[in-house]
Amino acid sequence: MKTQLKKGTLEMCVLALLARADSYAYELVSRLADCMEISEGTIYPLMRRLQGEGWVSTYLVESPSGPSRKYYALTEAGHDSLASMQTEWQEFVAEVNSVLVPPQGSAAGAIKRDNPQGGNK
């Protein structure tokens, strides 16, 4: 189920990380691994999408020990989109939470079970 939860959030998370510091894709994978995971098969098409939207720009930097690194930087439009996405996310979370049942402890006497007629199919 976690995979489905992630859908719709990873673009925003990547933009948020880039708002803190420019990164190359491979590094983003490890930076995100601290709290949630994104696979390499996901990050590259995702970065291509973000670039296609004009939310990130890129530049190449020689690596100290390996192939060059393609860094991504947030554009002004990227900042705007991130802010917009975060607002949408917070609203979405509030919506979902308004549907959920309170935790077990406090729900014992508060939940009203109702059914139009007893019995099963």
Add this chain to the structure above:
Amino acid sequence: MKTQLKKGTLEMCVLALLARADSYAYELVSRLADCMEISEGTIYPLMRRLQGEGWVSTYLVESPSGPSRKYYALTEAGHDSLASMQTEWQEFVAEVNSVLVPPQGSAAGAIKRDNPQGGNK
């Protein structure tokens, strides 16, 4: 983007609504419309999935003015799954929020922008 955010949450939201009161599918659509939307094309395959998992049971009730209604009730396993999903959801929300940048007002001086080398591709 909202559509993608919903993925992974609708099953849980439906289970949560059923925890409050049994419902038929068409009614669930309108009950959920209060805070988020789920289309009819979604609800029926979703209910079939929940039933396949043994999380809901069904029974038929004559409608006062129309075709019969197929009510869904949460099973014990459904209750357990709902609790488990809600825990996962809360953890997921915390994970995402830990990645996001604070709101604009307080972030003005706290965000440290870092890039390994200036310039664009």
Add this chain to the structure above:
DNA sequence: CAATGTACCTTGTAATGCAAGGTATCTGTT
């Protein structure tokens, strides 16, 4: 009868995760 509302349902499509496969560049070892 037709129109409308209710209730059920399926199907094709779009989008976005993941796993697995691949290429290229550097460093170290044999």
Add this chain to the structure above:
DNA sequence: AACAGATACCTTGCATTACAAGGTACATTG
């Protein structure tokens, strides 16, 4: 030199789950 390992990039096929659109069936009303 060749090879192995790490780094960094990338693509492709697949699975999953939303949505829109299409459809059927039942009751009521005009």
